[in-house]
Structures are given as C-alpha cells and as structure tokens.
Amino acid sequence: MAGNKKKHYRIAWLPGDGIGKDVMEAARIVLDKVQLDAEYIPGDIGWEFWCKEGDPLPQRTIDLLNNVDAALFGAITSKPTKEAEEELIPELKGKGLIYRSPIVRMRQLFDLYICLRPCKAFVGNPLNYKNDIDLVVFRENTEDLYSGVEFYPVPQEIKFILQKLSKNFKSFENLEADEFAISCKINTKKGSERIIRAAFEFARQNGRRKVTIVHKANVVRATDGLFLETAKAVAKEYPEIQFDEANVDAITMWLLKNPNNYDVLVAPNLYGDIVSDLCAQMVGGLGFGCSGNIGERLAVFEPTHGSAPKYAGLYKVNPIATILAAKMMLEWLGELEKAKLIENAVAEVIKEGKVRTYDMGGNNTTIEMAKAIAEKIN
C-alpha cells in the first residue's frame, strides 16, 4: 500500500474552499519543518471553480493529479449554502448542471478504492470519549450507494423492469415518474475483495489482532451478502487475524459501549462513511479525523471535515486533522521517520495542553497550533 520512498516528490496542493485554505496553510508550516524534499503544486478544485467554469474538478487539475506522487487536499463544499445556490445555480442549472462534491468524482476517476481513516485518541485531548481508543476504518471508496447511478424522475423503462422484477415491493407502481426516486447500491466482488484484502493486509503488517466486517446482510441480502461472503473467503488467508462481523446498526451501539472490542473495521462505502464519523468523534471530532484516499498509483490525503464556510479565513479551526493527513501522506510515500516526527509533535502539544484551538476549549488560532507543533520537531 505504501509508495516507494524517493528523493524528490511532486505533491498536488489542493486547498479547496472555506477553511480548506486555513488548514492547508497550517499543514504547510509542519511539512516545511520536517523538510520534505518536495514541490507543492497548487491545483484548482471546489466551489469557486464551479462558479467560474461550471466544473469543480477542471481538466487541468485531473492532468496535475496524473503527474504527481500524492496530493494533499483541504476541504470543499459538498452542498452549497441556500444563498449561494439561489444566487448562482439558476444560471448553471439552465445548462443542465448540478453541483456535486468533486471528491467523490476524484475517488472514482483515479480509482482511489481505499478510504483509510485511523481514529486514535491522543493522551490529554479533552475531547476524547475514552483515552485508549485506537481504531482503523477501511471504507470502500468507489462504489456502493456512491455509484452515482440514480434516477429522478424515474425513466419509464426502469419503472417497467422494476414492476416486472420486484416481487413484494410495489409501492411505486401507480406513481408518476417524479413521485419516486431510485439510487442504486452497486457492489462488485472485485471492489469488495480489494478493500477487505487491504484491511487484512494492514492488520497483518501492523500487528493488529482483529478485523470486523460491517454490513447489513440480514436485510440487504444481495450487495451486503456479497460483501460478507467475500470477506469470509479473504479472511481464510489470514488465519492469525481474528475475523469478526457486525450489522451496521448494532455496531454503532457496540462501538460506543465498548470501543476496545474493536480494532480494524472494514465497510462498504456508505456504512464506512457513517461509522468513520462516529469513530472520529470518539477521538475528538472534526479537528482530529484524517483520511487517505488510496489507489494503486495515486493517493489523496484530506481531513475528514467539511469546508465550514462560516469560519473561512478566520484561522479559528483546528488544523490537527490536516496535519495528521499530511502525516499519513508521508507514511504512504515511505517517509516513515518524518511521519513519526509529526505524530510525536502532535502528541506532545496535545499532552501539554498549552496550545488549544476553540474546539478543545482554548483560544489559539489555526496557525498558532501549527507553529506549536512545528516547534516540537527538531
């Protein structure tokens, strides 16, 4: 999963919008301190480019991503504010375009099939749910309910086929095309197998004891059934790792009740999205959730939080999630020593508790936090 360590890196630098710019500035302070030999090449992405060009992921950014070793990404609007929508969308809607977060497209376009979300509690973080949580979520990142195969209004031919094939569920039968909608949950065996294998490989390489498969196969028989069956087959290749499975609803309760029963979790896209937010909250919430979107050739690292437009440019938000995303990027590049330096520095600053952003109950700025972390790196 890790890239090959080399001397000089080309990193796509994608701040995006809202607080994306604030937290990326902070991450850069820390990256500069570890003296990664890299050029950071800015790329255009997000709401601003949608407004200007009708495309939040312009072709030049795709070209850039095709020519870099990795990317660090800040945040982008996934759903514009009502005002922004009213002001700008009518004109674009006329062109038949609808704004969608480009992160989902980027994941699919570059086949970044692993969404890796480590959730580890740092000692001294006042936001910890429990102090010894150390969970790692592997979320499938390209298919499932995120396939983008959706219908609204529903074309006549689709309705016709469903009417023919659906045995019990008939509630849409007498409805007009715009009175119901369909979003397809599409899961492939290949897509399921590679994310499950990635989770088991990670467990093996990192001395983890257990992998829990998150699903809802008792109800969603076809897709989640396939996911679970595939997992059972893959697990046989890893006899030293405990195989565990849980329904997605139940695991949200059990995770809260006893997080230490879990270790590595692997889930289809939507369940992984939800469960990873839950796990992130247990280790401090938005300011601490970091994420890697990882494919065979390219990986894009990001904080899990959104663009929080109301805080944009105020340098108020916690940059630790982005700094930890940068740390994950270094790990993926094979720069393990530099990654460790960053992780240790973050741990020290949190443990000392002298510098804290507002979410942690303090009043330090985004940049002060980044500088405090950078100062711990020698």
Ligand code: IPM
């Ligand atoms: C995430 C986010 C995204 C997702 C949104 C912003 C499209 O929630 O990365 O978890 O749903 O994947």
Ligand code: MG
């Ligand atoms: Mg999410």
